[in-house]
Amino acid sequence: MTAPTLYWYRHDLRLSDLPGLVAASRRGPVLPVFILDDTETRERPLGGASRWWLHHSLQSLQSALQDAGGDLILRRGKPEAILRTLLEETGADAIYASRQYQPWSQDLEQDIKQLAEDAGAVFKRFPGTLLYEPEAVTTGSGTPFKVFTPFWRACLRQPIENPPVEQPKLGFPKVWPSSEPLDDWQLLPHSPNWAASWSDLWNPGSNGAHTALKLFLSERVGRYAEGRDVPGETFTSKLSPHLRFGEISPRQIWWAAKTVKRDRPADSEAVDKFLSEIGWREFCHHLVAQFPQMPEQPFNAKFAHFPWGEYPEAVRAWQKGQTGYPIVDAGMRELWQTGFMHNRVRMIVASFLCKHLLSHWREGETWFWDCLLDADIAANSCSWQWVAGSGADAAPYFRIFNPVAQGEKFDKDGRYTRRWVPELADLPDKYLHKPWEAPDLVLTAAGVRLGDNYPQPIVDHKTARETALAAYAHLKAVTAEA
DNA sequence: TTTTGAGTTGTTCGA
DNA sequence: GTCGAACAACTCAAA
Numbered sequence: 001m002t003a004p005t006l007y008w009y010r011h012d013l014r015l016s017d018l019p020g021l022v023a024a025s026r027r028g029p030v031l032p033v034f035i036l037d038d039t040e041t042r043e044r045p046l047g048g049a050s051r052w053w054l055h056h057s058l059q060s061l062q063s064a065l066q067d068a069g070g071d072l073i074l075r076r077g078k079p080e081a082i083l084r085t086l087l088e089e090t091g092a093d094a095i096y097a098s099r100q101y102q103p104w105s106q107d108l109e110q111d112i113k114q115l116a117e118d119a120g121a122v123f124k125r126f127p128g129t130l131l132y133e134p135e136a137v138t139t140g141s142g143t144p145f146k147v148f149t150p151f152w153r154a155c156l157r158q159p160i161e162n163p164p165v166e167q168p169k170l171g172f173p174k175v176w177p178s179s180e181p182l183d184d185w186q187l188l189p190h191s192p193n194w195a196a197s198w199s200d201l202w203n204p205g206s207n208g209a210h211t212a213l214k215l216f217l218s219e220r221v222g223r224y225a226e227g228r229d230v231p232g233e234t235f236t237s238k239l240s241p242h243l244r245f246g247e248i249s250p251r252q253i254w255w256a257a258k259t260v261k262r263d264r265p266a267d268s269e270a271v272d273k274f275l276s277e278i279g280w281r282e283f284c285h286h287l288v289a290q291f292p293q294m295p296e297q298p299f300n301a302k303f304a305h306f307p308w309g310e311y312p313e314a315v316r317a318w319q320k321g322q323t324g325y326p327i328v329d330a331g332m333r334e335l336w337q338t339g340f341m342h343n344r345v346r347m348i349v350a351s352f353l354c355k356h357l358l359s360h361w362r363e364g365e366t367w368f369w370d371c372l373l374d375a376d377i378a379a380n381s382c383s384w385q386w387v388a389g390s391g392a393d394a395a396p397y398f399r400i401f402n403p404v405a406q407g408e409k410f411d412k413d414g415r416y417t418r419r420w421v422p423e424l425a426d427l428p429d430k431y432l433h434k435p436w437e438a439p440d441l442v443l444t445a446a447g448v449r450l451g452d453n454y455p456q457p458i459v460d461h462k463t464a465r466e467t468a469l470a471a472y473a474h475l476k477a478v479t480a481e482a
Numbered sequence: 483t484t485t486t487g488a489g490t491t492g493t494t495c496g497a
Numbered sequence: 498g499t500c501g502a503a504c505a506a507c508t509c510a511a512a
Contacts (some may be wrong), residue, residue: 139509139510139511140510140511140512141510141511143510145509145510146508146509146510147488147489147508147509147510148489148490149488149489149490150488150489150509150510150511229491276490280490343491344491347491351492386490386491393489393490393509395490395491395492396492396504396505396506396507397505398492398493398504398505399491399492399493399504400492400493401491401492401493402492402493402494405492405493406492465493465494469504472505476505476506
């Protein structure tokens with residue numbers, strides 16, 4: 001009888017377009033296993049919102065595997081220990097998995113390879129999480145790209161030739177090792193259950209991912225180029241949490257988008273704009289694969305000297321959406337209430353934390369990590385560094401978002417701000433993004449009492465901007481000395 | 483090796 | 498209200 005293959009599920013919770021699973025199925029019976037590592041020895045523990053998503057995504061994958069006549073084995077602990085045990089328990093002679101790119105992944109995969117060999121088994125990694133492997137995209141001189149545009153152009157010169165692969169026909173062993181009940185993992189919040197309404201907002205799992213993709217490509221992508229910047233409208237794909245957990249592959253997205261370009265040439269440009277966002281995801285993963293310190297250290301070493309301050313009260317006001325800047329507060333409340341924030345607003349709130357509050361980008365990175373359903377080490381750390389000015393191809397430090405101007409430009413009709421900051425809902429458009437400038441009569445009529453039911457701005461924009469620019473000048477002075 | 487062109491997402495100021 | 502220029506040089510990538 002053929003020995004089974006352990007398929008070690010990681011950030012690839014799907015059945016279709018999964019090269020490792022196809023290869024495993026060709027060898028014989030497959031034992032799918034997912035390991036939750038919350039030991040904090042190597043892997044960064046998941047944030048609260050991500051745990052909620054993971055619960056539902058695992059549930060979805062488990063039931064899909066059961067429909068196929070199999071199951072998903074759930075185990076908790078260190079992957080090294082668990083995979084060693086499973087090899088012994090099941091007599092499996094191979095572990096197959098998708099390659100991952102987190103800072104700790106390379107060491108972990110090396111250790112798994114070693115323990116597999118020690119047990120007389122093989123460990124094989126497969127692509128599937130990215131469109132391009134980090135080694136495959138380099139500059140003419142063989143070094144990794146540090147600027148997005150040439151990076152993405154180099155990617156586009158390498159066409160994706162193979163279409164996504166279908167779900168393989170899976171065979172399973174007769175005897176199954178034990179599995180922990182998902183509910184025992186307590187991934188869902190309780191007392192309070194802050195995610196009570198999330199099931200209405202999100203549909204974790206591959207089915208939900210493909211539904212979201214179809215909806216986006218059929219109804220939204222045409223207006224993506226401009227619409228993506230308007231947080232009060234829905235012209236973004238909302239695919240990020242699905243991609244984060246690998247419920248859908250970037251290649252599946254790529255091919256579906258390619259079909260749209262062929263069938264609706266008028267939308268071709270907008271589709272390319274969308275695909276370049278997939279490109280940013282690739283860029284971030286490649287950067288972290290090359291620079292594993294990204295989540296902790298500034299990519300631009302000069303920023304080690306940047307005079308970040310410690311302002312815990314201001315950071316708390318930012319987290320709670322109580323800064324007194326309506327667009328900032330709207331974003332932070334959307335995040336808290338839904339596990340998501342519109343991309344445009346992510347930039348505004350991040351700029352505000354780093355530049356208006358002069359707080360370290362890691363404060364923001366940590367908060368986003370805990371609150372975002374799509375929290376991903378690579379995208380999160382690269383994007384925060386991008387905003388802070390220390391990242392690859394980063395925004396220049398003197399580019400400081402004006403939260404009033406941004407609100408007036410991108411949330412002109414106030415739909416987004418009024419939704420998340422209802423205490424300002426009755427203010428006229430003219431003052432919605434700067435209530436402190438509204439005459440008393442207007443405030444009273446709208447039921448707004450500044451400093452009472454909505455805060456005064458915690459910093460003055462003009463002053464904060466000047467202070468931030470001075471901090472940057474300080475950085476220049478320090479590095480000039482060095 | 484040297485040179486050259488270019489670089490996600492902005493703001494402010496002054497004409 | 499609208500427009501162009503300045504903002505700060507610097508580093509990257511390719512010719």
